[in-house]
Amino acid sequence: MRLGRISQALGFLLLGCGAAAGPGPADPARYWAGGRAGTVEVATDGAFSLPLPSLTGDAERQFFRGRALFRDQWVTAPASTETRDGLGPVFNARACFACHQKDGRGRGPEDGGDFVEGVVRLSMTMPSGEIRPEPNYGGQLQPSGIYGVPGEGRPKVHYRAIEGTYGDGQPYSLRQPELVVEALALGPLSETVLISARVAPMMIGLGLLEAIPEDELLAAADPEDLDGDGISGRANRVDDVQRGASALGRFGWKSNQPNVAQQTAGAFGGDLGLTTRLFPVGPCSPTDEACLAAPSGGDPEVLDAILEDVAFYSKALGVPAPRNVDDPEVVAGERVFDEMGCESCHRSGWTLGASELTQVEGETIWPYTDLLLHDLGEGLADHRPDFEANGQEWRTAPLWGLGLLGQVNGHQTLLHDGRARSFAEAILWHGGEGEAAKENFRTADAGTRAALIRFLESL
Amino acid sequence: MRGRTVLLLLVVGSGAGACGGDEEAPTGPTQAEIVSQYAKLVDRNYQEVVRTAEALDQAIQAFVADRTPAKLEAAKTAWLAARVPYGQTEAFRFYDGPIDDPVDGPEGRINPWPLDEAYIDRVPGADHDNNIIGDTTVTLDAETLGGLNEGGEGDVFGAGGNFNAEASIALGYHAIEFMLWGQDQNSAGPGTRPATDFLEPNGTLPNGNRRAQFLSVVSTILVADLRSVATQWASGGAYRSSFEADATTSLKKLMGGMGILAKGELGSERMDVALTTKDQEDEHSCFSDNTHVDFRMNMLGIQNVYLGRYGDLDGPGVQDLLRSSDAALEADMTAHLADLVATLDGFSPPVDQAISDSNSVGFQTLSSVVGKLYEAGDKVAAAAQAIGLGTISVELPE
Numbered sequence: 116m117r118l119g120r121i122s123q124a125l126g127f128l129l130l131g132c133g134a135a136a137g138p139g140p141a142d143p144a145r146y147w148a149g150g151r152a153g154t155v156e157v158a159t160d161g162a163f164s165l166p167l168p169s170l171t172g173d174a175e176r177q178f179f180r181g182r183a184l185f186r187d188q189w190v191t192a193p194a195s196t197e198t199r200d201g202l203g204p205v206f207n208a209r210a211c212f213a214c215h216q217k218d219g220r221g222r223g224p225e226d227g228g229d230f231v232e233g234v235v236r237l238s239m240t241m242p243s244g245e246i247r248p249e250p251n252y253g254g255q256l257q258p259s260g261i262y263g264v265p266g267e268g269r270p271k272v273h274y275r276a277i278e279g280t281y282g283d284g285q286p287y288s289l290r291q292p293e294l295v296v297e298a299l300a301l302g303p304l305s306e307t308v309l310i311s312a313r314v315a316p317m318m319i320g321l322g323l324l325e326a327i328p329e330d331e332l333l334a335a336a337d338p339e340d341l342d343g344d345g346i347s348g349r350a351n352r353v354d355d356v357q358r359g360a361s362a363l364g365r366f367g368w369k370s371n372q373p374n375v376a377q378q379t380a381g382a383f384g385g386d387l388g389l390t391t392r393l394f395p396v397g398p399c400s401p402t403d404e405a406c407l408a409a410p411s412g413g414d415p416e417v418l419d420a421i422l423e424d425v426a427f428y429s430k431a432l433g434v435p436a437p438r439n440v441d442d443p444e445v446v447a448g449e450r451v452f453d454e455m456g457c458e459s460c461h462r463s464g465w466t467l468g469a470s471e472l473t474q475v476e477g478e479t480i481w482p483y484t485d486l487l488l489h490d491l492g493e494g495l496a497d498h499r500p501d502f503e504a505n506g507q508e509w510r511t512a513p514l515w516g517l518g519l520l521g522q523v524n525g526h527q528t529l530l531h532d533g534r535a536r537s538f539a540e541a542i543l544w545h546g547g548e549g550e551a552a553k554e555n556f557r558t559a560d561a562g563t564r565a566a567l568i569r570f571l572e573s574l
Numbered sequence: 575m576r577g578r579t580v581l582l583l584l585v586v587g588s589g590a591g592a593c594g595g596d597e598e599a600p601t602g603p604t605q606a607e608i609v610s611q612y613a614k615l616v617d618r619n620y621q622e623v624v625r626t627a628e629a630l631d632q633a634i635q636a637f638v639a640d641r642t643p644a645k646l647e648a649a650k651t652a653w654l655a656a657r658v659p660y661g662q663t664e665a666f667r668f669y670d671g672p673i674d675d676p677v678d679g680p681e682g683r684i685n686p687w688p689l690d691e692a693y694i695d696r697v698p699g700a701d702h703d704n705n706i707i708g709d710t711t712v713t714l715d716a717e718t719l720g721g722l723n724e725g726g727e728g729d730v731f732g733a734g735g736n737f738n739a740e741a742s743i744a745l746g747y748h749a750i751e752f753m754l755w756g757q758d759q760n761s762a763g764p765g766t767r768p769a770t771d772f773l774e775p776n777g778t779l780p781n782g783n784r785r786a787q788f789l790s791v792v793s794t795i796l797v798a799d800l801r802s803v804a805t806q807w808a809s810g811g812a813y814r815s816s817f818e819a820d821a822t823t824s825l826k827k828l829m830g831g832m833g834i835l836a837k838g839e840l841g842s843e844r845m846d847v848a849l850t851t852k853d854q855e856d857e858h859s860c861f862s863d864n865t866h867v868d869f870r871m872n873m874l875g876i877q878n879v880y881l882g883r884y885g886d887l888d889g890p891g892v893q894d895l896l897r898s899s900d901a902a903l904e905a906d907m908t909a910h911l912a913d914l915v916a917t918l919d920g921f922s923p924p925v926d927q928a929i930s931d932s933n934s935v936g937f938q939t940l941s942s943v944v945g946k947l948y949e950a951g952d953k954v955a956a957a958a959q960a961i962g963l964g965t966i967s968v969e970l971p972e
Contacts, residue, residue, distance in 0.1 A: 157967075165969060176948065179842035179969075180850055187843075188724070188743060191692035193699040195757050195860045198853035199688045208739055209724070231739070259739040262693050263704025410692075410699050420850050 142449070145463065148515050148574070149434030150478025153323050160523050162435040163218040163319050163516060169474040170431060181428025184421055186212040189387055191261045192412035198421065201412015203388035204264040204405070205257035205398050207234055211382065211425070214315035218432055219524040221315035223272075223292075223533015230270040230294065231258070233314035233533070234386060238499055239307055246500055249308050251301045251400050255385045264405045268299040270312065274534070279543065282558030289543060291494075292534045301400055309499035309506075312532040313368045319516050321366070321375050322430030323480050328468035329363050335462065335485050346459045346548050348487040351510075353502045356380075356393045365486050368531045369501040370510040379426040383417050390415040391422050431472065434480070434515050437573045448570025451563055455555035460489055460511040460548070483514035483574070492546020495530065507547060518572040538571045539564070602898030603890035605821040605961075611882045611889035612828050613807065613814050618884045619663050619875075620804035626656035627797050634750070634793040638772075638786045646769040650754050654864060657747065660685070661871025665879050668834040669827035672806040672813050680799040683723055683745045687858050689752055690742040694788070696779065697757055706744060707784045714787045716795050719744060745792055748858070753789040755861035758926070761854065764863040826966050829892060829958050832876050833968025837951025840872045846944045849937065854930040866923035873918050876950070877911045892957065900960035907953045914946055 147154045152169040155162065166178045187199065188209040194200035208214050214221050214232045221232030235256040237249040248254040252267055259266040274290035281287065294312050296304065304310075333350055340347045351364030355373045364370035372378040380393035388398040392415055399406035439445050452458060461483040467475050488508040498506035509531060517538075521527050527537055535541035545553040556564060633652040637645040667674050667681065674681040692700045695707045706712050706722060724741035743749075756767025772789075774782030806813035817824045848856040857865040878884050882891025897904040921928075921939055928936025951968040958966040 161967070165967075176842065176846055176944070179838055180847050182838070183843035183847050187688065188690075190688055190690040190742065191700070193697060194688065194691050195855040196688045196853060198851040198856050200692075206739070209742060213739065261704075262706075262709070263702070418851055418853075424847075424850065 142464075143440065144479060145449075145481045146436055146440050147479075148437055148481045149320050149323055150467065150475055150480050152472075152474040152478055153320065153433055153480065154436050155433035156436045158435060158438055158519060158522070160217065162519050163317060163432065163523050165433050167322070167431050167433045167472065167475070174427075174431070174472075177424055177427045178431045181424040181426070181431075184425050185215075185218075185428055186210060189389060192410045192416070194412075197413060198418055201389050201416030203257070203259070203261045203398070204409035205260045205267055205403070206388040207231075207255075207257055207259065207386040209387070211387070214386070215318055217523050218318040220317045220520060220528075221533065222524065222526040223314060223528035223530075223535075226272070226274045226290070228272060229258070230272050230312050230532075233312060235270045235294065235296070236311045236313065236499065236501075237304070238309050238501075239305060240309065240500060246502075249305055251402055252304065253398065253400055255398075256296060257385075257388065257398055260406070261409060264403075264409055265300040266298075267301060267400070267403075268296040270294055270296050272312070272532075279557075281561075281564070283560060285561065287539070287543065289540055290534055290536070292532055294532075301402055309497070311368075311497040311499045311501075314528070314531065314533045316368070317513075317516055317520075318429055319432050320434040320480070320482060320513065321432065322470065322472050323434065323467060323475055323478075324365060324482060324484070324486065324513065325375055325430060326467040326470035326472065326475055327365075327465045327480075327486065331465065331468075332363065332365075332486055336487055344459070345551055346456075346489070348460065348485060348489060348548075349503070349508070351488055351501075351503050364502060364504075364510075367501075368510060368512075369504040369508065370486060370488055371501045371504065375430050376422070376426040379429055380417075380422060383422070383425075389417045391417045392419055393422075434482075435519055438518065439569075439573045442569070442573070444566050444569045445573045448566035448568070448573075451559075451567045452570055455559070455567070456552035457567075458483075459552070460485055460487070461514055462511075481515060484511040487511060489549065490547035491544075491549050494546050495544055497531075514571065514574050516574065518574045538568050542567075603894050605825050605895065606818070607890050608882065608892060608895050609818055609821045609824045609828070611891065612824075612879065613818055614889065615878060615882065615884035615887055616663070616666050617804075617807045617809065617811075617814070618887050619659055619666075619878075620800070620807050622659040622885075623656070623663055624797070624800050624804045626652070626659055627800050630656045630750070631793045631797050634789055637769075638790045641769050641772045641782075641786065643769045646754065646767075646772075650862070653747070653750060653754055654862065654867070657859070657864060657867055658871055660747065661868050662875035662878060662884070664839070664872050665832055665835050665875035666828075668831045668839070671817075671827070671831075672803045680802060683720070684796060684799050684803075685746050685748070686723070686743045687748055688743065689748045690744065691752055691757060693742045694744050694749065694752065695785065698759070703780070707781050707788050710781075710784070714784060714791050716791055716798075719788075719791055719795065745795055747796065748861075749792050750789065750796065751859060751861045751864075753785065753792070758855060758861050758863065761926075763924075765861045822963065825892075825895075825961070826958065826963050828879060829954055829963070830966045830968060832879050832892075833951040833954035833966070835872060836876055836947045836954065837968050840869065841944050841947030841951065844872075845869070845940055845947070848925075848929045849932075849941055849944065852930050852932065854926040857925045857929065860926065863924040863926060865925040866918075866921055869921070869925070870915075870918045873911075873915050877915055880907070880911055892961075895961050896957050899962065900957075903953070903957060903960055907950075907957060910946065910950060910953060914943065914950060917943055917946075 153167050155165040170178055189202040190200050192200040224230050237252055239247050257267050258269055272292045272294055274292055277289040277291050279287050336348045336350050338347050338349045351370040352361050353364040353371050353373055355362035362373035366372040366378045380391040383389040383391050384394040390397055462485045463481040463483050465480050467478050470476055488504050490507045491509050496507040529535040529541040542556050630652040633649040637649045673679055691697050695705050722741050723745040724738050755765035758765040768778055770778040772782045772786045858868050859865045880892050882889045928934050955968045
């Protein structure tokens with residue numbers, strides 16, 4: 116990794132502006148997490164659902180249309196409301212909002228529970244190295260179906276406890292998930308299938324992440340770890356369907372989508388079973404006769420206008436302002452975050468480039484991600500390649516808004532499959548390139564660890 | 575700006591003093607009086623909702639007992655009458671009150687949309703029994719149908735509440751509407767389901783008895799759900815008592831409800847989406863072509879709250895409180911809401927014709943109404959500021 120921090124020194128100079136006395140945040144600018152044009156100063160359970168405060172006129176209207184379409188359920192074809200039908204025939208959910216509840220993050224299941232607030236991805240790696248969908252079930256398991264079409268199977272999660280000890284002797288326990296698909300409707304999964312369970316990610320600030328200049332992201336990458344800090348950071352190269360070309364991956368747990376519009380179309384297709392201009396093929400397995408026989412909701416099922424509205428909505432959700440940025444323990448935790456090396460990948464302080472949301476151009480944002488792939492070790496590995504991401508690599512997850520997760524979504528489950536039940540567990544799962552930072556945390560004294568958690572809670 | 579803020583604080587101060595009853599003559603009603611009048615009009619409105627739903631239920635049960643075209647027509651007439659008071663009550667949503675409480679609010683059973691027709695019954699293009707009415711293993715009673723319904727519009731998914739992907743929208747006014755009118759295959763008018771769809775044997779569709787039974791049960795559920803909401807708003811009702819106990823909080827809620835209905839719900843979800851998709855049936859009452867009444871009644875409900883009025887019940891409303899804080903904004907808002915009511919009253923139905931032709935006068939009218947509804951929402955937020963309530967969200971149910 117290369118040095119990305121822009122304003123560590125500047126922060127102390129600015130301190131006098133807002134704080135009356137006592138220690139201020141290491142960098143006061145971080146209060147405007149989404150920049151001035153992208154930060155919402157709301158900390159209620161609706162904090163993830165508000166538009167960029169700078170939206171007006173037609174853009175505001177488009178946002179609210181998208182919001183309605185994000186929340187409304189889709190229905191079985193044929194229906195009178197032709198623009199709202201075509202659900203499935205097999206699907207994960209009937210509405211975007213079902214998994215992205217309150218525009219937040221899906222919950223990891225309890226032990227023995229169904230993995231429902233997310234998706235289970237399936238693939239095969241051919242001897243040639245080519246990645247293909249599972250021959251019977253496709254690229255994603257759809258557990259539900261319309262009336263008369265069975266769901267493909269029920270993904271269930273069981274956990275095994277992994278005990279560990281902090282440096283000061285305090286014990287902790289992590290839970291290692293094992294995913295089993297029950298009630299498989301189309302026969303057994305291929306013996307060599309690769310499975311990856313991924314909870315629905317938060318929706319905030321996606322248009323801001325899209326506006327980070329590509330050359331800035333690539334400049335932060337260090338695939339061969341030339342600076343020898345143990346952190347590489349690789350850009351994924353993925354298909355841009357619209358352009359018919361390869362593009363930098365930015366979104367998804369493995370940076371496997373190049374932009375929000377394609378991510379949105381992919382979710383319509385994979386999660387709701389709705390065809391779009393970008394992905395015109397439905398979700399039915401070639402052997403699923405009931406699915407194939409079900410009526411279509413149109414060609415495509417999602418009108419371009421609806422796809423555009425939902426994609427715009429997804430780009431225009433604002434980022435909640437951090438809380439308690441002046442609290443001394445939070446300030447201490449912010450410094451710990453940097454000192455332990457978290458900032459190496461969970462990078463703050465990006466200046467935005469060109470965007471269709473012109474009002475955010477030139478803003479500085481604090482997402483705490485580099486959008487790059489990092490090897491996080493065997494413990495988190497799904498062993499499933501995704502474009503150029505290997506089975507141990509994951510995209511650095513943005514951390515903004517996570518301090519409000521409990522309030523908005525009523526849970527604190529973290530990581531790609533929701534296995535972690537707290538910030539501490541999520542940190543303790545880090546391995547590979549994150550091993551050194553994890554060890555810094557594990558071996559720190561309880562007060563230092565608590566300060567770091569307080570900082571994360573302020574985001 | 576600073577001077578204005580100080581002035582507002584003074585107004586709030588005197589208002590709070592007036593609540594205590596030991597102040598000089600107030601220039602307007604107190605917040606508590608507005609909230610009390612609101613509770614009265616909500617109560618009256620829901621009483622009317624229950625009364626018309628009971629009349630609808632009587633007509634439906636009469637039709638189920640004797641499935642003639644005349645009795646079907648009578649049920650349709652009763653359904654149209656029931657929508658008039660219900661539409662006005664939607665101004666009482668969006669603050670987790672009895673109608674849409676995140677734990678047990680029945681909105682998603684009363685008025686969910688869009689209806690999943692092929693999930694409920696066979697329709698042209700899906701002429702089979704893979705639906706609730708066709709599947710004879712499904713017991714048609716209130717408990718079973720309640721479990722098969724997943725309310726729409728997202729409001730039912732409270733924090734931490736798992737959704738049920740196996741259930742879809744199968745209850746409420748629009749399910750009854752679908753039973754009574756059938757799909758609207760007719761571009762020039764509403765659906766034309768014959769009474770013989772409910773006959774067995776010799777019906778025009780299979781499962782006539784189950785269709786009648788489904789209609790009967792859904793109607794019964796609707797009445798029970800509406801009664802449960804009305805009870806909480808009745809004089810001495812549990813929710814009403816707590817609502818009246820904290821006037822300032824409740825005033826913020828009721829104004830938030832007005833603003834959200836205007837902007838996010840009616841303006842965006844119900845009108846602007848349809849104007850964008852231009853889908854003839856992307857409208858709430860698509861089977862009966864009654865969506866223009868839904869629009870009017872939603873708008874009237876917003877104005878009712880503003881004026882402190884329902885039907886012939888009249889008293890102090892938000893308007894009166896606003897007048898004593900910011901007379902210019904009051905005059906502007908009064909005219910703005912009246913203009914919206916008049917424009918929608920003058921709108922020529924059916925909505926489905928208007929939304930599918932962007933060159934039509936109706937389309938242009940609805941498009942301008944959307945813009946004005948957004949302005950109305952923002953004016954409600956400004957009014958809350960002027961009254962001294964601080965910032966309220968008219969964007970989202972909080």
